[in-house]
Amino acid sequence: MVKDKQKTKISLKKDELFNCSRCGNCLAVCPIYKQELDESVTPRGKLSLLEAVDKGVMDFTNRLSDKIYTCTMCNSCTVECPSGVALKEIFEAARLDLVDSHRYPEILDMLKKRIAEGHNVTFDTNEGRADWVKQIPGAKLEDMIKDSAEVVYFAGCVSSFSPRTFSIPRSIVQLLDQADIDFTLLGDQEWCCGFPLLSSGMEEEAKKLADYNVAKIKEKKAKMLITSCPSCYHTWKHTYARLSTEAVDFEILHISQYLLKILKEGKLSLNPLHMTVTYHDPCDLGRNSDVYEEPREVIQSVPGIQYVELEKNRAQANCCGGGGNLESLDADLAASIALAKAAEIADANVDAVISACQQCERTIGTALKKKKKELKKKIKVWDISELVLKSVQGK
Amino acid sequence: MKEKHIEKLKEIVGQKAVTTEVEDRITYSFDSTRLEYLPDAVVQAKNTQQISEILTFANEENIPVTPRGAATGLSGGCLAVKGGILLNTVHMNKILDINPIDLLIDVEAGVITEEVDKSVSSYGLFYPPDPGSLKSSTIGGNIAENAGGLRGLKYGVTEDYVNGMEVVLPTGEIIELGTRTVKGVTGYNLNSLMVGSEGTLGIVTKATLSLLPKPAARASLLALFDQLTHAAQTVADIVSEGVITSTLEIVDNVTINAIEDYLKIGLDRNIGAMLLIEVDGHQGAVDVEAEIVKKVAAKNKAISCKMATSAKERDALWAARRAALSSLARVKPSTILEDATVPRSKIVQLVEAVNDIAQKYDMPIGTFGHAGDGNLHPTLLTDLRIPEEEEKVEKVIQEIFEVTVKLGGTLSGEHGIGISKAKYLSLEISPEVFDLMKKVKRTFDPNNILNPGKMYFDD
Missing domain, CATH: 3.30.43.10 (Uridine Diphospho-n-acetylenolpyruvylglucosamine Reductase, domain 2)
Known part of the structure; x- marks a missing residue:
């Protein structure tokens, strides 16, 4: 195939490249560096490569591309950077350039194809998107898909197709029912939000999805959209305004924010749960969307709960390894980052770790299982919606 | 190759x-x-x-x-x-042994500085050297550069905590230097020679570091001054009153303005300088010393001298100092951090000279640093993408070093010479001493293969 254009220069954010002083503060927080101890994949190392391209020292190469994509996009580096370099934005821009110059991991083409054909990130067709509803005793899908409703629950691809995380959407619709909320699902009419494409550098493809999804919400005449996936939330809340042709004129809340709202309105009554729990801040909810306090308030509103913080929390929270498509590019590296996270959780000596992300729940759950023999006691991994449902049901 | x-x-x-x-x-x-x-x-x-x-x-x-x-x-x-x-x-990053009786820790060279301190905390001990990069830097690098930090006045620098080490010589031999004892005078002190040798004499692979009991109490104070001279006099007077503070940091007006631009925490932009002071030890001593610090500050016309009463307040006091470098780094794309060091009594002269040089070359320079030990960080703010700037920076640095040496100071308090300061070495070191250093280098490394090009020993 003839490559139509080969980029040799950084087109975006190039002015920011020079602001990095190479101080190395980012090394202390980068989950990739902590595992690999290799400068070629550190935040400042990546910037040095992009600067070399910008100066014309070298062109984009596959090896350079691999290094840029070896990143969970957790954004810890930006928080730590004394010079205020917006590293994640630079890496997103670099990925756009790499896609433009046809230097990107082949596996992403498959992702693009799957989303274009099946409208979701899995190999399944979109018809099965709401199959998880069948797991709720007595629930009927047709009751949950209305022509119009106040609230649309956008379940997201992973929770909709990965059986291990079905418990999240299941808990959420049960809670919404319990609170008597006028809500609807989109069922097989829900398409991927576009986040995996955006973080891969494939913005054009993501725009189509934004237009489609925004139109679907408008059809339902909804005042509010809620998501349980932090990446969907981040995309809807912070990227769709730029991507979508139509205005996004409805409210967008993450489930942790929505649960706090309906708890404050007295729409759910909570029973005591006697256990010690901690909270893991998902990168796309915390650092990347600035939602830190609502999940904590929800957890601490459950009577009987002893709440402790992880050593690194809020903006300093350690990534679980599940982001940036790293899992599909380097599964071993992603798994070792998850193990480090699991060790931090084990040190907190808790009965359960609560997260607010299906991806974090999956990676942390797997890592804790691997560490089972070293653990003093079993640590449960629950989504915030699962915790609240257990409290509501009193079990 | x-x-x-x-x-x-x-x-x-x-x-x-x-x-x-x-x-x-x-x-x-x-x-x-x-x-x-x-x-x-x-x-x-x-x-x-x-x-x-x-x-x-x-x-x-x-x-x-x-x-x-x-x-x-x-x-x-x-x-x-x-x-x-x-x-x-x-990759050589294992903590090998902690001995709370001998107050020693054995580590491999790649262990991160902060990890040393964290790993002994549960024994009620601490590792005092705290260079600004302690969350990322390694012990091997700290030893090679003899890294300092904020607590130098009371606790010294890396060399004061390196009891012994395993080193690979440039010719390949693996040797052990130093002792596991407090005292030790057997032969030349090659252990100390190795500290600060900038990786030119051998590669440190393991180190035996000494530790101290954690102080039971500490107090943090923030003093503001109209004039830099009043702040500097306070520094001198605190020490002459017999108080050796664990930290005694100064921040000048240029840096205060950069901090206010960045953090917007309501700092008065007209303040000449601020001092951040910490005393530590047993509670009784801390109380007495904090009182002395307050009195000395008042005597020297401090606008205010606040003591933190909680950990939260202490963090708030420190926020400004911690943000000094970040704030300066955001003013211009390039930040050149120097570490000119003078005797404590010459701090005012150095800061004033730096301000004059900044005006002469029209280059903003913020100065902050460890006033208690005379180790300042004049920080040049520029954009090195502009061709003329590089030449200007060289002239500015040359003048700062000239005045530093004239004041009885040294080119580098804690960063080392390497290549960035190599050409200024003759300002401070006589040809005889330089020649002696070259002979030492050749004795260790006859073929000059280890870290060549540093300190201009081979040119």
């Missing part, structure tokens, strides 16, 4: 631990000076034996070897100025 050299390296450390790809070499070409020198090969060493074999081989074949830790250095110490092998030591 030839193909056979690369093959030999792969034989020693394994295929995956050697790379000659440009994408890797670029990322090992820099440190915090932002200078760049491409090595020919990057090698990830896993143990002392491998380093010994590499040095033996490199010495035979005359290949330059540059050791590297986390590359947070500010003088170019880990840059492969003459190409050759860049030897990464960060």
Whole structure:
């Protein structure tokens, strides 16, 4: 195939490249560096490569591309950077350039194809998107898909197709029912939000999805959209305004924010749960969307709960390894980052770790299982919606 | 380097631990000076034996070897100025032993500075050296550069805590230096010679570090002054009153304005200087010393002198000082951090001279740093992409160093000479001393293969 254009220069954010002083503060927080101890994949190392391209020292190469994509996009580096370099934005821009110059991991083409054909990130067709509803005793899908409703629950691809995380959407619709909320699902009419494409550098493809999804919400005449996936939330809340042709004129809340709202309105009554729990801040909810306090308030509103913080929390929270498509590019590296996270959780000596992300729940759950023999006691991994449902049901 | 050299390296450390790809070499070409020198090969060493074999081989074949830790250095110490092998030591990162009776910890060279302190905390102990990069930097790098930190006045610097070490000589021999005792006068003190030798005499692979009991209490105070001279006089008076504070930090007006621009915490932009002071020890002593500090500040016309009454307040007091470098770094794209150091009594003269130089060359310079030990950080703010700026920076630095030496000071308090300050060495060191240093270097490294190009010993 003839490559139509080969980029040799950084087109975006190039002015920011020079602001990095190479101080190395980012090394202390980068989950990739902590595992690999290799400068070629550190935040400042990546910037040095992009600067070399910008100066014309070298062109984009596959090896350079691999290094840029070896990143969970957790954004810890930006928080730590004394010079205020917006590293994640630079890496997103670099990925756009790499896609433009046809230097990107082949596996992403498959992702693009799957989303274009099946409208979701899995190999399944979109018809099965709401199959998880069948797991709720007595629930009927047709009751949950209305022509119009106040609230649309956008379940997201992973929770909709990965059986291990079905418990999240299941808990959420049960809670919404319990609170008597006028809500609807989109069922097989829900398409991927576009986040995996955006973080891969494939913005054009993501725009189509934004237009489609925004139109679907408008059809339902909804005042509010809620998501349980932090990446969907981040995309809807912070990227769709730029991507979508139509205005996004409805409210967008993450489930942790929505649960706090309906708890404050007295729409759910909570029973005591006697256990010690901690909270893991998902990168796309915390650092990347600035939602830190609502999940904590929800957890601490459950009577009987002893709440402790992880050593690194809020903006300093350690990534679980599940982001940036790293899992599909380097599964071993992603798994070792998850193990480090699991060790931090084990040190907190808790009965359960609560997260607010299906991806974090999956990676942390797997890592804790691997560490089972070293653990003093079993640590449960629950989504915030699962915790609240257990409290509501009193079990 | 030839193909056979690369093959030999792969034989020693394994295929995956050697790379000659440009994408890797670029990322090992820099440190915090932002200078760049491409090595020919990057090698990830896993143990002392491998380093010994590499040095033996490199010495035979005359290949330059540059050791590297986390590359947070500010003088170019880990840059492969003459190409050759860049030897990464960060994989050797085990804590080997903690002995709370002897107050010693044994670590491999790649252990991160902060990890040393964290690992002994549960024993009620601490490791005092606290360089600004302690969350990333390695003990090996700290020893090579004799890293300092904020607590120098009371607790000294890295060299005061290195009891002993395992070193690989440039000719490949593995030797042990120092003792596990408090005292020790057997032969020349080569252990101390190695500290601060900037990786030119040997590669430190293990270290025995001494520890101290954690102070039971501490108090933090923030004093504001109209005039810099009043702040500096306070520094001098605190010490003459017999109080050795654990930290005594000064922040000048340029830096205060940069901090206010960045954090917007309501600092008065007209303040001449502020001092951040911490005393530690047993509660009784801390109370007495904090009182003395307050009195001295008042005597020297401090606008205010506040003491933190909670951990939260202490963090708030420290927020401004912690943000000093970040704030300055945001003013201009390039930040050049110097560490000119003068006797405590000459701080005012140095800061005033730096301000004059800044005006003369129309280059903003913020100054902050460890006033208690005379170690200041004049920070040049510029944009090195503009061609003329580089020349201007050189002139500014030359003048700062000239005045520093004239005041009885030293070119570098804690960053080292490396390559960034090598050409100024003759301002401070006589030809006789320089020659002696060169002889020491040749004795250790007859073929000049280890970290060549540093301190201009080989030119």
